[in-house]
Amino acid sequence: MLTGVTKTFPGASAPAVAPLDLTIAAGEITVLIGPSGCGKTTTLRMINRLVNPSDGVIAIDGADIREHSLTELRRGIGYVIQQIGLFPHRTIAQNIATVPRLLGWDRTRASARVAELAELVGIDDDLLSRYPAELSGGQQQRVGVARALAADPPILLMDEPFGAVDPIVRAHLQRELRALQDRVRKTIVLVTHDLDEAIALGDRVAVLNVGGVLEQVAAPDDLLAAPANDFVTSFLGEDRTIRRLALATVADLDLGPPPADGTDAHELATVPSTATLRDALDVVLGGPSPTVTVVDDDGRPIGALTLDAIRAGLER
Amino acid sequence: MSRPSRRRTIAVACTIAALALGTWAWVRIAGLDQATQATNPLIRWEYLFVRERTPGELWERTREHLELTVVPVLLGTALSGVLAALVLRFRALQGTVFALAGVLYTIPALALFGVLSTYNSNWTSAVIALTSYTLLIITRNIVAGIEGVPAATLDAADGLGMSRRQRLWQVELPLATPVILTGIRVATVTTVGLVGISKVIQLGGLASYVFDGFNRDYSTLIVIGSTAMVLLAVVLDLVLRLVERLLTPWAARRVAT
Numbered sequence: 340m341l342t343g344v345t346k347t348f349p350g351a352s353a354p355a356v357a358p359l360d361l362t363i364a365a366g367e368i369t370v371l372i373g374p375s376g377c378g379k380t381t382t383l384r385m386i387n388r389l390v391n392p393s394d395g396v397i398a399i400d401g402a403d404i405r406e407h408s409l410t411e412l413r414r415g416i417g418y419v420i421q422q423i424g425l426f427p428h429r430t431i432a433q434n435i436a437t438v439p440r441l442l443g444w445d446r447t448r449a450s451a452r453v454a455e456l457a458e459l460v461g462i463d464d465d466l467l468s469r470y471p472a473e474l475s476g477g478q479q480q481r482v483g484v485a486r487a488l489a490a491d492p493p494i495l496l497m498d499e500p501f502g503a504v505d506p507i508v509r510a511h512l513q514r515e516l517r518a519l520q521d522r523v524r525k526t527i528v529l530v531t532h533d534l535d536e537a538i539a540l541g542d543r544v545a546v547l548n549v550g551g552v553l554e555q556v557a558a559p560d561d562l563l564a565a566p567a568n569d570f571v572t573s574f575l576g577e578d579r580t581i582r583r584l585a586l587a588t589v590a591d592l593d594l595g596p597p598p599a600d601g602t603d604a605h606e607l608a609t610v611p612s613t614a615t616l617r618d619a620l621d622v623v624l625g626g627p628s629p630t631v632t633v634v635d636d637d638g639r640p641i642g643a644l645t646l647d648a649i650r651a652g653l654e655r
Numbered sequence: 656m657s658r659p660s661r662r663r664t665i666a667v668a669c670t671i672a673a674l675a676l677g678t679w680a681w682v683r684i685a686g687l688d689q690a691t692q693a694t695n696p697l698i699r700w701e702y703l704f705v706r707e708r709t710p711g712e713l714w715e716r717t718r719e720h721l722e723l724t725v726v727p728v729l730l731g732t733a734l735s736g737v738l739a740a741l742v743l744r745f746r747a748l749q750g751t752v753f754a755l756a757g758v759l760y761t762i763p764a765l766a767l768f769g770v771l772s773t774y775n776s777n778w779t780s781a782v783i784a785l786t787s788y789t790l791l792i793i794t795r796n797i798v799a800g801i802e803g804v805p806a807a808t809l810d811a812a813d814g815l816g817m818s819r820r821q822r823l824w825q826v827e828l829p830l831a832t833p834v835i836l837t838g839i840r841v842a843t844v845t846t847v848g849l850v851g852i853s854k855v856i857q858l859g860g861l862a863s864y865v866f867d868g869f870n871r872d873y874s875t876l877i878v879i880g881s882t883a884m885v886l887l888a889v890v891l892d893l894v895l896r897l898v899e900r901l902l903t904p905w906a907a908r909r910v911a912t
Contacts, residue, residue, distance in 0.1 A: 389813055413816030424811030428829045428905045438815050470905040486815070496814075 355381045356551030358395065365493075368520060368527040370541035372534065374574070378551030379530045383496050386528060387416045399494065414438050417487030417495035417525070421502040423479050425471035431482055432467040438490040456485040459519065477508040484516070488523065497529040501536065513539050534575065538563070538582060546571050560586050564653070583653060584616035589633055592616075592652045594642030597632060607632045612641060616649055623649065664893070671885055699875045713883065720860040720887060723850045727782050728843050731789030735838075738790065739797035749798075756791035764788070764852050781853040788849060789842040796838025800831025833903050840895040847888040861887065 356378040363369045371379040384390040386397060388409060397404050404412055425434050432453045439449040457467060460481045471479055480500060487495055500516075501509040517540060520527065531537055537544045538559040545556045548570055555567040563583040566572040575582075590612040608626030610619045612633050623631050623646055633642040679697060703709055738756070742749045764784060771780035804827050812822045851862035864880025867873070900907065 387814060389810070410816045410818050413814060415816075418811070418814035420807060420810060420814070422805075422807030422810075424805070424807035424809075426808060426811075426826060426830075428826075428903070441816055441821070472905070 354393070354550060356385070356392075359551055359553055361545060361553060361556065363526060363528060364543065365526045366524045367542035368529060368540050370537040370544045371528065371530045371547060372532065372537045372544060373547035374549060375532070376549045377547040379532075379547050380498055382547070382551065383498055383528055383530045386494075386496055387413050387418060410441075414441055414490060415492050415494070417492045419480075419483050419487045419495065419497040419500045421499040423471075423476075423483040423503070425479055425482060425486070427471050430468050430470060431462065431474070434471065434482055435467075435485045435489050437486055438492075442490055452489060453485075456488060459488070459522075460485045461515065476504045477512060480504060480512060481515075484519075488525075493526055495525045495527045497527060499531055500529065502531070502533075509536075516540060534582070538586065546574060580653065581617060581620075584620055584649070587616050587652060588612070589614050589616065589619050589644060592644070592648050594633055594644060594648065595630075597640040597642050609634045609638075609640075610644060611636070616652060619644060620646075620649055664896075667889060667892075671889070675882070697874050698878045702875045703879065713879070716859060716861045716863055716880075717883060717887065719858065720847070720850055720862075720884070723781055723785065723853060723858065723860055724843060724846045724887075724891070727785035727846055728789055728839065730782065730786045731793055731842060732839055734786065735790055735793035735797055738794045739801070742794070742798050743801060752794065753791070756794055759787040760791040762787075764849055768853065777853075777858055781850075781858055785846055785849055785853075789846060792842050792845075793835075793838045796834050797831065800834030800838075801827050803834060804830045829903075833899060833906055836895060836899040836902070840892060840899075843891050843895060844888045847884060847891065851884065 355376075359382065361382075371382060373379050381390055385392050386404070388404060407415075425431075426437070429437075432450065435453045435456055436444075436449040439452055444452070453467065454464070456462075457464060462478065462481055462485065466474060466478065471482070474482065480503075483500070487497075501512050504512065513536060529540060531540075541559055543556060544559055544562050546554045546562070548554050554574075555562060555571045557565075557567075560583060562571070563575060563579045563586075566575055566579070572579075589610060607628055607630060608622050609632045610622045612635055614622075619631070623629070623644065629645055631644045632640045633644050635641050738752050742752050767784040767787070768780055771783055774780075775783070808826060808830070809822065812826045817825065850860050851865070854860055854862040854866050861880050861884045864876045864883070868876030868878075868880065
């Protein structure tokens with residue numbers, strides 16, 4: 340999708356984005372991550388031409404984005420930013436309906452769509468007639484996402500969308516976005532500097548270095564398992580193995596047979612099969628014995644888990 | 656009405672009442688001896704309520720005054736819109752435009768009336784002069800209002816696919832409205848005061864009462880003229896506040912849930 344794209348801002352000696360090739364798969368969440376000054380936001384903003392590339396081609400489904408008029412292109416791409424940028428003088432319903440109205444939808448169709456989106460992102464109907472200043476930060480960002488999705492664009496650009504809300508709300512919104520994505524299947528490009536967010540949300544993660552140098556693109560698990568070079572290794576930090584554990588669940592492992600009836604099962608700690616390996620490790624290390632009983636949703640034992648099994652899971 | 660604005664209105668009313676009371680007391684106690692007070696009191700109520708020509712005259716003076724206020728403010732707003740558009744479009748002009756408006760603002764009103772009325776009719780001169788005084792404040796407020804729109808809001812407007820024109824009319828101007836209206840309000844109240852001087856070039860207005868009152872040593876006229884001018888300023892101020900409230904319903908609702 341991005342071919343040889345580069346950007347040098349006027350007056351800058353080094354390019355903000357070095358020639359960059361990146362293919363973004365449709366229907367996936369691609370996360371751009373990297374330290375400050377790595378050009379991740381600039382790269383994102385080149386996709387809807389808020390920044391024009393100095394050189395190179397950006398194509399969507401094979402068509403150069405310069406073939407469309409500026410407004411036409413942008414109305415077809417959802418856009419969510421950290422500061423949310425809701426229009427303070429418009430009600431929540433009017434904010435959500437911005438792009439449909441720009442596209443000339445009539446009132447009935449637009450308001451039907453607003454109701455649909457409010458439902459989708461979890462905004463109460465009685466908030467629709469309020470103004471943005473009357474909503475909490477988390478609610479405002481939900482509206483921001485609804486506004487971006489209003490005209491059902493195939494592509495969604497998100498620039499640190501959850502950077503301005505507190506950690507608890509952020510985790511909640513991240514789960515919501517993941518669940519939402521399972522329903523709407525958009526091509527999402529998300530910029531963040533938060534590794535946890537990248538791992539939690541990304542189908543693929545692109546790590547950028549200062550000057551817009553692309554160091555590695557990979558699925559989160561592959562990235563953590565096999566960093567391509569020293570930069571990626573140090574960027575991922577010392578605890579990348581522990582982070583990897585959060586990506587798989589106990590059910591993904593080859594489990595030993597459950598303890599036979601009659602052994603004193605109550606002596607053993609239990610862990611649900613839906614738990615992440617990170618949580619399971621906690622139980623294994625903190626429990627009274629090296630073997631932990633895995634139980635299904637109804638609490639019946641279905642297997643046994645050991646430290647070795649977790650280690651084996653990492654090596655797959 | 657929100658609480659701060661109601662407090663402001665009460666404060667304005669109290670100030671006016673205090674000033675009136677103070678003047679009255681000062682004139683009563685210090686000014687005149689008993690005999691003079693009996694023959695020439697501060698105000699003769701019968702002039703206001705018994706004399707049949709008074710309501711007609713008062714209305715006529717008020718109308719003249721109002722006209723000389725509203726016409727320059729409207730012209731000034733239109734011209735300021737053009738100037739502000741120039742400043743916002745061509746940044747380099749900002750210094751020049753504000754400097755020129757500033758120079759116009761500093762020319763003493765009497766001098767400007769005098770010079771202009773040599774070449775124009777008195778009414779035209781007054782309108783030109785008064786208009787020129789509104790330019791600085793209204794232009795500055797339009798520019799400040801539009802520059803005050805948060806960058807994130809503009810980024811969102813661009814990113815969602817608004818054209819420059821749509822962004823200006825649908826986002827920037829509505830959000831700048833409170834600041835722009837404040838500029839127009841201040842310009843209006845200032846103009847009500849400045850119109851007073853136009854009496855010098857025979858244009859009537861409420862200041863005629865004050866000038867006549869001084870010339871004939873008849874304090875009733877001075878009191879009527881000044882009170883009416885203050886009332887006119889306060890009423891126009893309130894009307895514009897009401898307009899602002901109607902145009903910006905979002906500004907009053909700021910309480911987060």
